[in-house]
Amino acid sequence: MSTQTPVLATEHLKKIYGKGESIFTALESINIEIKKGESIAILGKSGSGKSTLMHILALLDTPTEGVVSVDGTDASKLSVKKLDILRNKQFGFVFQQFFLNANQTVLENVILPLKIAGVSAKERTKRGMEVLKSVELEEKAQNKANDLSGGQKQRVVIARALVNEPQVIFADEPTGNLDSVTGAAIQKMLFTLNKERGITLIIVTHDHELAAKCDRLLEIHDGTLVKGA
Amino acid sequence: MKLTDILKTASENIWQSKLRTFLTIIAIFIGAFTLTLTTGIGAGISQYIDGQVSSIGAKNVLLISGKAQSSTTTGNSTDPQKYDPNKLTSAQRQGPPGDTVVLLTDTDIQKLKSVPGIVDVRPQQSVSPSYILGPSGQKYILSVSEYIDGTNVAMNSGVIPSNTATTTQIAVPYNYSSVLGFASYADAVGKTVTIGISDANGLISEVSATITGVPQKSLIGSAGASINTELFNKLYAIQSVGLSANSLNKFNGAIAHFDASYTDAQITDLKSRLDKDGYTGETYADRIATVKQVISAIVIVFDAFAVIALLAASFGVINTLLMSVQERTKEIGLMKAMGMGRSQIFFLFSSEAVLLGFWGSFLGVLAAMGVGQIINRVATHGFLKDFEGLHLLAFPITNVLYIIIGIMFIAFLAGTLPARRASGLNPIDALRYE
Structure with a gap:
């Protein structure tokens, strides 16, 4: 395993917000390596910098200093277009607030990444239905996203994250909005994907119980890694 | 996407x-x-x-008139012009206020005929009949003009007079049809009307003419009747009785046909050549511009x-x-x-x-x-x-x-x-x- 190129790695990562008096260091000298198929929890209190770290790892944000590499490639060397394609093909996102389009059907929401990728309508529907089947929501495909329960919505979000067959799924407080029973089901689903399909899972959470279920724990406090580097 | x-x-x-x-x-x-x-x-x-x-004009027709300003004039064309005894001017003003119409003579007509590109030139003569009389028995005032070959006229009924015909022909305006005593436009076609015209001494003579058709109302075309060359010549002959040769040799303008194959650029060139010679040439399109x-x-x-x-x-x-x-x-x-x-x-x-x-x-x-x-x-x-x-x-x-x-x-x-x-x-x- 040690010879394998890490799917995501950072070197001396630093993120500073603001200038002069109001300067704020969100992240300081973060060095991490995430191997393919790992499940990682980024644990920290709110304001600790865990979300910033996830955004930088997901290439949604750029570090002030340091390097992020994806499969050994320095992300700062990639064009904006390449980054867009990389996020579209390799990453899946699961958010606490779902971010589903309430007016569209479940299927339409799920196939959004494929639509962005330029996949044909026929292929989109086929793959969308397959992935909805895997989260056991194929009967709800034509329902409006708004008509679903919280747990169902989060399953739609997972289906959407999966539809592009990504290498990495980023989950930001995936169970934060759910009751404990539903939350447990969603957790189980995420870990199953991690184990069975080898998808690298990066979960941002302040929930110690959820973090403990991951292969590795990165605890972050005031912008520095205190555990798990 | x-x-x-x-x-x-x-x-x-x-x-x-x-x-x-x-x-x-x-x-x-x-x-x-x-x-x-x-x-x-x-x-x-x-x-x-x-x-x-x-409908009013064939494309290859130029209406030619004498230029009011002499070639020595400088400055704005609306400035008062110097008197030139060599140029004839009309006694009555025919153009818009401010314009003085320069009359043409036979010499001008001959000169125009020699201008390259011009196929034929005819002096623009006019006849002013006193009245027209139809079956209704009531005389009406009428203005007439000679039909210019190549002009399209939309007709209510019948056809336009023929200039090659040896009989006198007339196309009466649509609004004359019923007052002259015809039941319909179609009814008027083929019927005979009488035109009265006076000579220089005030003596009125009558000429009869056959109605060939009734044109449609036109917004900008002539409001009068179109007559053929034969009728025109007869009326002109009567009108000229008692006029001196000198006054007969004065025309308001001339109508010229030019080479029908001329392009717009060639027409512009022709007009500028005429301008140099002291004439103004206008096509119907210019007039309507x-x-x-x-x-x-x-x-x-x-x-x-x-x-x-x-x-x-x-x-x-x-x-x-x-x-x-x-x-x-x-x-x-x-x-x-x-x-x-x-x-x-x-x-x-x-x-x-x-x-x-x-x-x-x-x-x-x-x-x-x-x-x-x-x-x-x-x-x-x-x-x-x-x-x-x-x-x-x-x-x-x-x-x-x-x-x-x-x-x-x-x-x-x-x-x-x-x-x-x-x-x-x-x-x-x-x-x-x-």
């Missing part, structure tokens, strides 16, 4: 807020409707005028109002889309996180603007064309009844397409501001946005 998917998504998006979209489309609709109607009037009238131009200019100026003013309405509508488009960007901040952030590029987001929102423009203009143009049909129908049976062939409004397909494309372009410009705002959103900020 594929082009068709972007357009489809844009189309779905604009209908997510139905009332707002509907109101924005109404604003564009009003602008498009007005613009289509005003340009429709312009097109309708100019189509009619073009038709009239071809002023009328067209006035009409297009009026239409431009109307169009300006419509464009103002469209400008107001474009702010509606900006507003609608800005609200839409605001509402869909998270959606935009999500799409960007999922790898949708800036340019694609920009394109998506511009497409929404262009679609608003399309629906507004398409419906506006359609409604204007419908209303135009109704107006045309009412007008041709009402106040424009006598103007055969005049459709107040015309909608050539090119005009309609220009309007739709133009409005879509305006909408696109209006959409660039919201679209730029959307494409510039930072996905992280957008997703955090509550």
